[in-house]
Every structure is written in structure tokens, then in C-alpha cells.
Amino acid sequence: MNSVVAQIESLDETLASAVREMFATETIPDLAGEDIAALLVATGKLQRRLEGLQVEAAVQVSERSQGIRDERLTTAYGCARPTEMVRMLTLSDSRSANKRMKAAGFVQRVRGITDGVFLPPRYPMLRDAMISGDLGLEGFLAATEPLEAAGTRITASARIEADRQLGAFARGIYSDLDSGSDAVQGPLPTPEELRALATVLVAYLDPDGAEPSDDVAQRERSFTIGRVRNGTARVAGNLLPEVAAQLKLLMDSSLNPQVDGPQDLGVHFVPSEDEALGDDGSCPDTTYVDTRTRTQKQHDAFASMVNVAARAGDVSDLGGAAPTLIVTANAEDYATGTGWGTVVNTGDLVPMSVAAQTACAGGIQRVLFDENGRIVSLGTSARIFNALQRRAIVIRDGGCVVPGCMIPATWCEVHHVQEHAAGGPTHTDNGVLLCWFHHRTLHLSHWQVRMRDGLPEIRGPEWWDRERRWWPARKSRPKARQPVWPVASDQ
Template sequence: MNNVVTQLEGLDETLAVLTRDAFGREVIPDLSDADVAALLAATGRVQRRLEALQIEAAVQVQERSAPMRDDRITLTYGCATAVDLIRMLTLVDSRQAHRLVRAAGFLKRTRSITEGVFLPARYPALREAVTDGYLGLSGLLAAITPLEQARARILDDQRLDADRRLGALARGIDTDAESDASIGRGPLPTPEDLGLLSQVLVAYLDPDGAEPTDDTATRKRGLTIGRLRDGTIPVRADLLPEVAGQLQLLLDSLLNPRVDGPEDLSSTGGVHFAPTDDDASVGTDADHGLSPVDSRTRAQKRHDAFAAILNTAARTGNFPTLGGAAPTLVVTVNADDYATGAGHAGVQNTGDLIPARVAAQTGCAGGIQRVLFDSQGRIVSIGTSARIFNALQRRAITLRDGGCIIPGCTIPATWCEIHHVREHADGGPTHTDNGVLLCWWHHRNLHLSEWRIRMNGGVPEVRGPLWWDREQRWRPAGRPRPQSPPRHRQPATA
């Protein structure tokens, strides 16, 4: 076996002994702050050197997987592509394997046909920084990606000059912008630092590059709403950066926890989010006073926030009218199905079917118009019910509740809907004593959850699931009110 592989396997055995000893004797928890920092720095150096070897090995995998070769290494190991082979041998995910293959393409060298020596790589200075252990995979790709995006508009000499500057920065060498001469040394850069310098160099070398990119983006922009499939409708969008930025701000305003509360939220019953699919899974213990766990995935939270944004926009009255009225979501349902909560309702402008209970939630947040048909389909009666909370009522309920009244929910009042605590169909009045603020998600799924709401003297109260409150007590909801201090009677004097 080659000496490089033999030595690397020896290093692996050494690291195995080291890690077993460190974890077996619980060495790391007793390290000082300086030793923990040194440990991270040392593992970073080792990781960068290992990534350099992986990139060079990926170069060979690519070359030995060429379609014209009969002895392709991928066939030998039973893999379809170079990425699959790298993924199986290194036990990394597909994304990391793709990154290794991509880096290999930038650093590979070809042999001269006449002399048999290696010709320089496309980015020779960055390759040297990688082989010397100064630069890892993330830093390499951060430095190269902006240059490759402008590849068609940058000359070879300009690319090599940018490579020299980036290679010097990767080693911590500061260079003069005019002469390219070294003017000192600084700390080793992060991948973000390298990416920023690369973007600056591209902006200098290709000042007109952004304009054609923007023209392409303008032509490419679009929003497509698909057809109903498995209960959902796919939406695909190519948004311009400023549009995506505005949408992200609105989503962040709904998804971020409140920041004006106490620092130790867990000890005060404040907001407590459970990690989504991107994070580890944790539970909640009611005995520790934690607020309810939000079990939605990150994508589901964004969907619900987007639904709240649409509903809020529809309430503003600032949109053009359709048919003489504001854009109004119309959901039709048979009276019997609405009364029983069974069956399906139809969304008028798409023709899709939704459960009757969803129609009830839509009607609770909006209004219901009764249209009576005779047996021949003729309209014989048109009526409406005054079930929509007016602006004054909404303002008063907002002042009382402050936001969604379900504990742990941070959706502010602006984005909330008003829920009839006692359903309007059951005789519940459209009155401030019967309306509470709920976010779109909790309003739509209240009947499916274990949360219960009641009004007590015009004040909303909630009772949570057993796992949240083992005592199953009704607890006041909404915005806390300051209490006046009790008056102390002055002692009588003789």
C-alpha cells in the first residue's frame, strides 16, 4: 500500500486513541478556556489538511471516471458517478460530495503531452494555500465562486491576479492594492472574508457585470400557482432580490421571537420554541414552566406566516376592487355540511375542495352570506349576517389581548384574526366579550388541538393540554395588566 495511505491510517489510529482517551476520562469538560480555544484551532488545522487530501483524491476520481475509459473507478466500486463514489467512501452527504468534486475541478492539473510534467491549476495560488493547510474546502469555494460566476467576462490575466491576491490573503498576508506587494501579516481569514474580497475583485474587474445579470433576472422573474395535489397547491417563484428581501422581512417579523421580554424566558414561562427538522429534537416539561412547544417545521412556519401576510393585506382595503368589491375569498358550503362540520366546501376562484371545518374558520374570520336556491337553481333569497368585527371592536380586542392569546405564540395583533369563542352559528354574538385574537395557524387548527378558550366576565381564559398544565386550570390570557399596589391602612394613633 502507498506510503501516504499507510501514514494516514496510522494517523487515524493515533486520533482514535486520543479521542477515546479524551472522552473516556472526560478531559474536555475540564479544559480551561484557552485550551478549548486551542483545541478548536488545532482541529481546524487538521480538518483543512484532510480536506486538501480529499480534494486531490477527488481529482483522481474525476479523471478516472471519464466516459471514454474502460477501467472507470466508479464501475470498479459499483457507483454511477464520482459524487456517489466519494459519498460512499467518505460517508459525507451528497452536498459535501458535490462540493469536493467542484473544488477538484478548480484545482486539478493536467500533464503536458510533450514533457509529462503537471501544468498549473486554474487557480495555482489558491491551490498552494490548500496544500499548505491554510485553506479548507469552504474557504476555497468562497474565494472562487464569485470569480467563476464572472468567468466569461474576466480575462485570464485578471483571474490569475485575483488568484494571487486571494492566495496571499488565505495565508494572512496583506498586500498593497496597487503594487501587489506584501505589506505585513494579519490573522488568517474566514471563508466569509475570502468571499468578500473575491466579490470586491469581481466588482473591480467586471463593473458592468451586474447590469446584464439584472436584465436576465428581470426576464426570469415569475410566480406560478399550480394545481391541487394531495391537498396542497404547489407555488413556484423566481423573485427579484428586493422582492425576496421584503418578503423575508415580513416573514421574520412573524417568525422571530419577541425581543422585549425577559432574558431568561424558560424560567418565566415565556416563548419556548422547539427545534424544527433542521435542529435536534427536544421535549417540554410542564413542571419546569416552559411554554408550549411549537412542533411545526421551519417550512410550515413560513407557510403560516405567509398566510397571515395575505390575510392582513386583504383586510387593508388598499387593493383594486374586483367586480365592484374588494378582493374577497369566497368559500361555498352546503348549509347542512356547515352546521355539522362534515363534507367539503369549494373555493370559488380555484374550484378546489377543502374540508367544511376550514370553511367555518374562514367564515369566522370574515363573514357569511346566505344565498338560497330553489330546486331549479334560481336564486330566491340573499341574506347576510353581521358577524364581522368592525374596526372599533378590533381595536378594543387588540388592546385587551395584545396578540395571539395561545401561550407561547409570538404573532402580534396586526397579523391575527378574530375568533368567535362561542360560534356564531351557535348564537354567539359579534361582541368584544365573544371575540379573541388568534393567529392564522391557531385559528385554523384550534378544533384539532387540546387548547380550549372561554370568556369569563369579558376576559379570555385558556386551558392547555395535559402535558403543558397537569392541573388543567383555566388561566387568564391576553396582555397582562398592571396591578395597583394594595393600600395599607395606617395604624390608628392613640
């Protein structure tokens, strides 16, 4: 057996022995944090080195699988194509094998006819970074894909210069080309960072390439909303870059609204006997636990955006009025909180709790019918907080009043604390700000809201306050009237 293969197999045996011992003695669960990080760094470098060897082997598979069929390497191993051989021998899937073969095409070298010396590959510096173990397969493809997408619009000399800069960056070598300063060894970049640099280089090397790309993007832009299945409607499409960027900014402003300081959890509480005051005499902050996944939070942020747009008054009219979501429900079902409501423009069924929520949010209308189909109640502007009321409530509450929720006021809906159907007035003393998520789920959660002397008070679940007392929403109390911490009410 070739000494190279023997060395790799010897290393594998050593690694296998070490790994078996680690798992047998449960070493990894007892490692310190810095050792866990070091383990990930070391295994990442091993993986990159192995990927470099696999790509180089894939080059040979490609070269030796040409010519007469009976003489091909793939034929000897019973494979139809080089990709299939790589997939079978590495026990990888087709996608991973295709990536290895794609990279092999970019690092493949041709021997000179006269002297037999290897000529440089298409990306020599990136190949060197793979050989050194600094660059893995994903990073290599991330760096080359933008350049390959530009095609012949980039000259060979320009591609070589891009390869030089990307290769240096892939090895963590940083230098200021304009000032001519000495290179500095820094941290290795991620594939995303390599792709970003490659994209910037392409923009400089191919300034005219954006126009045809934009033409393609204009043709492929789309946005569709599917039918409701199992309670949700699937959304799909292709957004233009500037639209996607604006949407991400809006979502970020909702998911992480306080970017200039630590999160203010909103409420402090008086410590019980087994909870001491802090060194400065203050009480510990409440802890807010949000169990939503990030994708669920993004959905709720998007829902808030839709509701903000609906009440903004700047969108086109439909039938002479602002676009209004109409949810119909049977009056008896609505009174008992059972049954289903119907979204008029789609025909989709929604739980009665959603029909109840529509009574509070602007740009939404509720229609109630009796058992014979007669209209017995029609949501009007009297049930919706007007602009002046909303502005006053926004100033008072400052955002969603649920402790720990950092959704800003402009994204919130105004909630009737006492339901309008139960006689609750559409008045600032009966309205509080809730984000879309807490407005939608308030009846399902252990959070409760009430008004006292025109200010909202909060009662939380037991994990938040074991005694489940009522607390003034700190963001709602004028600063001049705020003590060190609000005093809870047991009434």
C-alpha cells in the first residue's frame, strides 16, 4: 500500500482510539468551556484538511475517468460517473459529492507537454489555502461562486488578482493594499465572509454585470400566498435585494428593538423572605422567558407590519375605503368563545379568539350574525381607538406592557382591557398596548392586564411572581412618579 494512504490510515487508527476513549470515559461532558471551544477548533481544522485531500483525490478520479470506457477508473469501480464514485467511496450524498467534483475542477492542474511540470490551476492561491488546512470545501466554493457567476465578463488577469486577495484572506492574512502596510495574521474567515469579499471584488471587476442581473431579478421577482392548510397559509416567492433588505431591517427592529443599550425588563418586584436585596439596595429584575422560535418571532413581526400598514392610511382604497379585514362570526358563538369565525376575502376559518382580537385592532372589522344569518352587530370606528387615543396610549405605555417584551409602541395594537362586547368603552382608560403576539395569545397565557386609576397593571405567571400580585407596568408610569420599584397591589 502507498505510504500516503498508510499514513492516513495510521492517523485514523490513532484518532479512532482517542475518540473511543473519550466516549467510553464520558470525557466530553466534563470538559471546561474553553476545552469545548478548542475541540471544535481542532476538529474543524481536521475536517478542512480531509476535505482538501478528498478534493485532490477527486481531481484524479476526474482525470482518470476519461478516454476509452474499459480503461476508466470509474469503470473499474463499477461507477458510471466520477461523482458517483466519489459519493460511493466517501459515503456522502450526491450534493456533497457534486461539491467535491466542482471544487476539483477549479484546482485541477495540467502537466506541461514538454517538461511535465504542473501548470497553475484556475485558483492557485485558494488551492494553497486548502492545502494548508485554513480553507475548507464550503469556504472554497463560497469564494469562487461569485467569480464563476460573472463568467467571461471578468478577464483572466482580474480573476487571478481576485484569487490572490481571496487566498490571502482565506489564510487570515490582512493587509492594507492602499497604504502598503505589512500583512497581519488574523482570524480565519467564515464561508460567508469569503463570499462577501468575492461579491465585492466582482462588483469592482464587473461593474456592468449588475444591469443584466437586475433584468433577470425583475423577471423572477414573485410573492405568493397559498391556501390555508392545517391552520396556516404557505408563503413563497423571490424578493428583490432591496425589498428583502428592507423587510429584514423591519423585522430586526421588532426582534431586537433596543440596539443601543441593555434590555429593560420593565418591572421590579419586592423580594420575598428568601430573596435578598442587591448590594445597592435594589430588587432583582424579573426574568422574561420567550419560548417562541426565531421563525415564529419573524412571523409575528411580519404580522405586526401588516397591521401597521393596514391602519397607516397610506395604502390604496378598496371600494372607496381603506383595506379592511372582515371577520364574521355567529353572535352566540362569539359570546361563548366557541366555534369559528370566517375571514371574508379568503373564506378561511379562524378560531373565535381571533375574531375577538379583531375588535381591538385598527383596519379590521367584525360582523356578528344570529342563527338565522341576520346581522346583529357591526364593528364600526367607535370600537376602534382613533388616532388621537392611540397617540396618547403610545405616549403612556411606550410599548407592549407585558414585562420583558421589547416590541416598540409603533408595532403594537391597542387592546380593550374590558371587552367592548362586555360594555368596555373605547377610552384611553380601557386601552393598553400589546404586541401582535401577546394580543393574540393573552387569553391562552397566564398574563393578565387590568386598569387602575387610568394605568395598566400586570399579573404574571407563578414563575414570574410566585404570589401572582398585580404590578404597575413600569413603562406606563410617568417618570416623576416612579419610586425605586413599584409597590405591588394584592387587591
